[in-house]
Amino acid sequence: MPSAMRKSTTTSLPQRLAAAAVALGSCLALAVPAGTATAAPADPVPTVFFGDSYTANFGIAPVKDHDSERGWCFQTTKNYPAVATQRLADKNITLDVQADVSCGGALIHHFWQEQELPFGAGKVPAQQDALKDNTRLVVGGMGGNTLGFTSILKQCSDELRKHPLLPGEPVDPDKPAGECKDFFESEDAKAWLDYQFQQVEGDLEQILMRMSYFAPDAERVLVGYPRLVPEDTTRCLTAAPGQTELPFADIPKDALPLLDQVQKRLDDVMKKAAADDGADFVDLYDRTGNNTACDGANRGIGGLLETSKLDLFGQPIPWYGHPNDKGRDIQAKYVAAKIETVLNR
Template sequence: MRKTAAAALVALGLWATAAAPAPVAVSAAPAAAAPVETVFIGDSSTGNFGIAPTRGPAGCVRSAENYPVKVVERLAPAGVRLDVRADVSCGGARIRDVWEAQSFPPSGGERAGGERAGGERIAPQEAALGPDTGLVVGSLGGNTAGVASILKQCSPRLRGAEGSMMPAEPVDAASPASECAAYFQGEGARWLAGRMAAVRQDLGRMFDQVKARSPNARVVLVGYPRLVPADTSRCLAEVPGGSEKPFADIGQDALTFLDAGVQRPLGDLMREAAEEAGATYVDLYARTGTTTGCDGARRGVGALLEGSEVSYGGHRLPWYVHPNRTGRDLQAAAVAEAIEGLLGA
C-alpha cells in the first residue's frame, strides 16, 4: 500500500526527494548600450575659461578639464556612455559662430555694433556635426546678447588695460560707467532689445542648422550660472583670501540691472527657444542662486578681475566672472542629470 502511494506521488512529481529539479530559466545579460556620438559646442562657459590647463586653439582658452569632460565622467557609472567626437567650444563664440567661421581679434575684440575685427579664424562649430551625431550639448547666447560689452559699459577698470583680454568694447564709451544702469534703461535700451532679438533669431537658426546636419541628434542647450544674488550688498565684501570685490568697481544699481535686466531675461529667452525647437534646456540660473559670485566660500563664479588659473604673456588672466572649479562641477552635475534623463532609459 505504501509503495503504491509513493509510486503515485513520484509519478505526479510531488515527492520532494524523487522529483526532478525544475529547470531554471537563465536570461541573457542585457547588452550594454552603445555609446552615443556626442559633440559639445558653445562659448567660454562650455569651455570653462580660466580653468587650467587649456587645449585647442589658443584664442579659445578652452579648459582641458571643462564641464564636458566631467559630464562624461559622471555618466559612465550610470551606464550612459558618450563617444565625444569633438568639443569645439570657444571663448567669445556667438550663436552665429555655429555656422560662420569665428575670428579672434588681436586686441580690440567685438565692436559695440556686433562686427568683428580681423585675426585668427577657426571653422564653424557645425563642421563637427554629422549624420551619426546623436547628442549636441553646449552654452550659447551670452556673447550674442553682448554681456561683455554691458560689463565694460558699467566698469571703469574694464575699460582700461585690465579689460584688454575681454573681446568687447563698451556700448557707448562717451557715457560714464557710473551711469550704466540709467543708460540701459534709457538710451541703451534699444541696443539691448536688438541684442535680445538677435539671440532669439540666431537660436532658431542654430537649432535648424543642427537638425539639418544631424537629423537624429538630441540637443541640450545649457544656460548660464547666476552671477549676481538678489541681495547685492553681499557683493561689497572682498572675495575670501583675495583683495578684489566680486564685481570690482561695478555699482549695486548696475548689478541689480545685470541680474534682472540682462541675465534673467536671457535665460528665459533661451528656455523658450529650446522648448520651441523640441530641445532640452538646463536652467543653471535657477539652480545656482546660492553660489553666485558674491557667495564667499561657496561661490561658483570667479571674480571679475581676480586672477584665474590661466596665464598669458606671463600674467594671469582675470576670471571675468566665469565659473570656477566649484561652478564647473555644478554645471557638470546639472548637465549630466539632463542627459541621463534623455538617454538613461
C-alpha cells in the first residue's frame, strides 16, 4: 500500500458526529432549523460568504488585503460573491455582507478550525467565526481540498509535481505520473478515494450543522464546482487560443475521464449533503459542460499551466484549473439566481 495511504486513519461517521455534538455543546439538539423567507426582504440581508479558492476566485486580480496575511488567501476583490451581490443589487435585492472569509487552500474543517497560510505567512481564524446570531444567509463551497483533488492531479502530472504553490502531494509519489489511470484502477487507490469521499461526506454534514447552530435563522446555500473536463475529451488535445500548453498539460488523455468521474462523484456527494440537511445547492457541474478548460475561447476554466492574472515575487502564477473571468461570471450568475429564489420563497 502506498505510504500516503498508510497515513490515514479512518474515523467513523458516528464518531465524527459525536465529537461534533460535544464540541457544539448539549444545546446542539435544540438548534433551530434554517428559517424560510416568504419574500425577498426590503431590508438588507445579513450575509456571510465562506469557501475555498473557487469562492475566493484564485487567479483573478486584484487580490483583496494584499498587504496583510489574508492576502495569502488569494481572494480577489471581484470574486463571485462580490459579482453575485452586485447582480442582486441591480434587482433591488441588497445583501449586507458581514464577511467574505473564503480562502485558497481551505479544507472543510477550516470552517471550524484556523487555517495555516502558505510559506509560514500566518493563520486565519476558523471561517465559522464570521457567523452571527443575525446572519440570515450563508453561501459558499468547500470539498475539493478535503477530497485531495490536487493530489489526484499531481498523481497524473510530472509538471504539477514541480509546483510547490499548488497544495498537496501525489497520492503515491513513487508511481509514475504517466501510469495514473492504472494506478487509480488499483484496489489500493480505490480504497484511498473511498476514504477521502467518506471524509468529505462527514465534514460536509458537520459544516451544515454548525451553520444552523451558529446562525439559526440563516438560509444555507452550498455551491458546487464548475466542470473541468468535458464529456468529449478529444477537445482537450488542442491548446486554447494564444496558448502553447494543453489545458491539462501532461496529464495522459486516458486519465481525463477519471478526473471527470471523480469530480462528478464530488458533485453528487455535495448535492446529497445539502439535500439531507435541508440546505440549497448550486449545481455548477451540470451547467458548465460547454465552458470547461478544453472549450477554447468559451472556456470558463484556466488551463493547469495557463498563466493567470496573478504573479508571486515577480513570477507568473498558473490558473491550476480555476475559473477565469468568464467562469467567475458563470458562478455569480447561478449563485445570484439561487439566492434570489431562496429569499423569495
